[in-house]
Amino acid sequence: xxxxxxxxxxxxxxxxxxxxxxxxxxxxLVNKNARLTIIYTNDMHSRIEPFDxxxxxxxxGMSQRSSIIKEIKKNVENLLxxxxxxxxxxxxxxxxxxxxxxxxxxxxxxxDAATIGNHEFDFGLKELSNxxxxxNFPFIISNYNFVNTVLNNLTVxxxxxxxxxxxxxxxxxxxxxxxxxxxxxxxxxxxxxxLVTAAEYxxxxxxxxxxxxxxCLSHLGYTYNSDKVSDIILAKNSTNIDLIIGGHTHTFLNExxxxxxxxxxxxxxVQAGWGGIQIGRIDYFFNKNICSKKFKNSQILVKKS
Amino acid sequence: xxxxIKIILITTLNSSCLVKNNIVKVEYDYxxxxxxxxxxxxSLINKYKLGLDSVMSEVITYAGVxxxxxxxxxxxxxxxxxxxxxxxxxxxxxxxxNNGGIRSDLYAGNITKGMIYQLMPFDNQMVILxxxxxxxxxxxxxxxxxxxxxxxGFYLSIDSLNQYxxxxxxxxxxxxxxxxxxxxxxxxxxxxxxxxxxxxSKTFQNGLRQDLNMKLRDLxxxxxxKSDTIYSQIDNRILYE
Numbered sequence: 001x002x003x004x005x006x007x008x009x010x011x012x013x014x015x016x017x018x019x020x021x022x023x024x025x026x027x028x029l030v031n032k033n034a035r036l037t038i039i040y041t042n043d044m045h046s047r048i049e050p051f052d053x054x055x056x057x058x059x060x061g062m063s064q065r066s067s068i069i070k071e072i073k074k075n076v077e078n079l080l081x082x083x084x085x086x087x088x089x090x091x092x093x094x095x096x097x098x099x100x101x102x103x104x105x106x107x108x109x110x111x112d113a114a115t116i117g118n119h120e121f122d123f124g125l126k127e128l129s130n131x132x133x134x135x136n137f138p139f140i141i142s143n144y145n146f147v148n149t150v151l152n153n154l155t156v157x158x159x160x161x162x163x164x165x166x167x168x169x170x171x172x173x174x175x176x177x178x179x180x181x182x183x184x185x186x187x188x189x190x191x192x193x194x195l196v197t198a199a200e201y202x203x204x205x206x207x208x209x210x211x212x213x214x215x216c217l218s219h220l221g222y223t224y225n226s227d228k229v230s231d232i233i234l235a236k237n238s239t240n241i242d243l244i245i246g247g248h249t250h251t252f253l254n255e256x257x258x259x260x261x262x263x264x265x266x267x268x269x270v271q272a273g274w275g276g277i278q279i280g281r282i283d284y285f286f287n288k289n290i291c292s293k294k295f296k297n298s299q300i301l302v303k304k305s
Numbered sequence: 306x307x308x309x310i311k312i313i314l315i316t317t318l319n320s321s322c323l324v325k326n327n328i329v330k331v332e333y334d335y336x337x338x339x340x341x342x343x344x345x346x347x348s349l350i351n352k353y354k355l356g357l358d359s360v361m362s363e364v365i366t367y368a369g370v371x372x373x374x375x376x377x378x379x380x381x382x383x384x385x386x387x388x389x390x391x392x393x394x395x396x397x398x399x400x401x402x403n404n405g406g407i408r409s410d411l412y413a414g415n416i417t418k419g420m421i422y423q424l425m426p427f428d429n430q431m432v433i434l435x436x437x438x439x440x441x442x443x444x445x446x447x448x449x450x451x452x453x454x455x456x457x458g459f460y461l462s463i464d465s466l467n468q469y470x471x472x473x474x475x476x477x478x479x480x481x482x483x484x485x486x487x488x489x490x491x492x493x494x495x496x497x498x499x500x501x502x503x504x505x506s507k508t509f510q511n512g513l514r515q516d517l518n519m520k521l522r523d524l525x526x527x528x529x530x531k532s533d534t535i536y537s538q539i540d541n542r543i544l545y546e
Contacts, residue, residue: 063343064343
C-alpha cells in the first residue's frame with residue numbers, strides 16, 4: 001500500500017472512531033425535517049448567450065438559466081447555488097472583458113460559491129485576481145496553494161454554510177495544472193495531491209466543524225481511461241464526502257452516479273455537461289436527526305422560449 | 306443515574322443517524338424547461354454585447370461545408386492545419402495542432418469574426434520546433450496513441466498493433482536532417498501532455514525553436530478574410546488499418 005493510500009485509510013478509520021466519541025453530544029440538533037436544495041453548473045465556458053448554431057442551437061443562456069433559478073428560489077427554503085469551474089473561456093465575452101461579464105451575472109444570480117477550473121488561468125493570475133475581487137461569492141479551492149502568487153488570500157480552502165440548522169461543509173479540488181495550463185499562466189501555484197487534500201479537509205469539516213453534509217466542488221473530471229485522479233477515484237478513496245459536484249470532462253450525467261467509499265458509505269457524483277446547456281438540481285431530504293433518507297436529482301435542459 | 310441514561314439514549318440516537326448518507330430512496334428525472342429571459346440579466350448582457358457585437362458580428366467569409374470536430378480525422382482539423390502550413394510553407398515541413406484546442410464547429414453558411422473567436426478563443430502563438438528523428442517518432446507515436454490529432458503535411462497509417470508508417474508530402478533529404486514542425490506555443494510548452502515537446506526539457510533550446518509571433522486565431526482570421534469561401538474535406542491522411 002502506498003503511503004498516500006495508507007494515510008487516506010488511516011484518516012478514514014480515525015473519523016469512523018470519532019462517530020462514537022461522546023463529544024458528538026454537543027453537536028446541534030435540527031428539530032424538524034428539512035430539505036436542502038443544491039443547484040449546480042460546471043464548465044459554463046463564457047456561454048452567456050444561448051448557442052446560436054450546431055446541435056445545441058437554442059439551448060443554454062445566462063439569462064434563461066437565471067429565470068429557472070429564480071423560479072426554483074421561490075419554492076425552496078434552503079438553497080445553495082454552486083459552480084464547479086471553467087466559468088471562463090469559449091466566447092468573445094471572455095476575450096474582450098476578461099471574465100467581468102460572467103462574474104457580474106453570477107453575482108446577480110446569487111451564486112454561493114465556485115471552484116477554480118483550469119481555464120480560469122487563461123489570462124494569467126493577475127487577471128484572475130481582478131475577477132475574483134469582483135465576485136460576491138467565494139472561490140473555494142483546497143489543493144492549489146497560491147501563497148507565492150497574487151491570488152494569496154483571495155480564495156478559501158473551504159466554507160461552511162448553515163441552512164436551517166444543517167451544517168454544509170464545502171471544499172474544492174482542481175485538476176493538475178502541469179501539462180494542461182502553461183507555466184507562465186499559473187506561475188508559482190503549488191498543486192497538492194487531490195486525494196490527500198480531500199481526506200484532510202473532509203476530515204476537518206466532519207470532525208472539527210461537525211458538518212452534517214460535505215460537498216466537494218471538483219474540477220478533476222468524471223473518469224479517465226488511465227489512473228489519472230477523477231471523481232470516481234476520489235469517491236472510492238474518500239471517507240467523509242457525501243456529494244461530488246464535478247466538471248472538466250463536460251460529462252452529461254443524466255442520473256447521479258453512486259459509488260461506495262472506503263468504509264462502504266455512498267458518495268453521489270453529479271455533473272451537468274457544459275456550456276450551461278443543463279442546470280443540475282439535487283434535493284436532499286433530511287429527517288430530524290440529520291440523516292438524509294432520500295434524494296432527488298433533476299437535470300434541467302435550458303431551452304430558449 | 307437518570308442523567309446517565311438520558312445521555313446514552315441521545316448518543317444512540319445520534320450515532321444511528323450519523324450513518325452517513327443513509328439513503329433509502331433515490332429519484333432522478335430529466336426535464337426540458339422553456340425559459341424566458343431574465344430582464345435583470347439581459348440588461349447586463351446588453352451592456353457588454355454592444356461593444357462586442359460591433360466587432361464580432363462582422364461576416365468575414367462563407368463556409369461551403371459543415372466543418373465539424375471528429376477523430377481520428379476532422380474537416381475542421383484539416384482546415385486549420387492546412388491553412389497554417391500553407392502560410393508557413395517556405396519554413397515548415399508539417400503542422401500538428403490538438404483536437405482539444407478546437408473549441409467549436411463551423412457550419413456551412415456565413416462565418417463571422419465571433420465564430421472564429423469561438424473556434425479558437427485562446428491566444429496561442431505559432432512556433433516552429435526542429436525535431437530530430439527520435440523526436441519525430443515520439444510525436445507520431447503520440448498521435449497514433451491519441452486516436453489522431455489534427456495535422457497537415459504527411460500521411461500516417463496505423464496497423465492493428467499500433468505500429469505506424471508515415472510519408473511526408475514534402476521531400477525531406479535524409480534521416481539525419483531536422484524536421485520543421487509548425488505548432489502552437491501551448492503544445493510546444495508541453496501542453497496536452499506533449500511533454501516531449503516541452504521547451505523546459507532543454508530539447509528545444511539551442512536555437513531549435515523559433516517563435517513566430519503570430520496568433521493561431523489571427524492566422525485563421527487572415528485566411529478567412531482573404532477567401533470568399535472556405536472549404537476542406539477528409540482525405541484519409543490518417544488511416545487505422
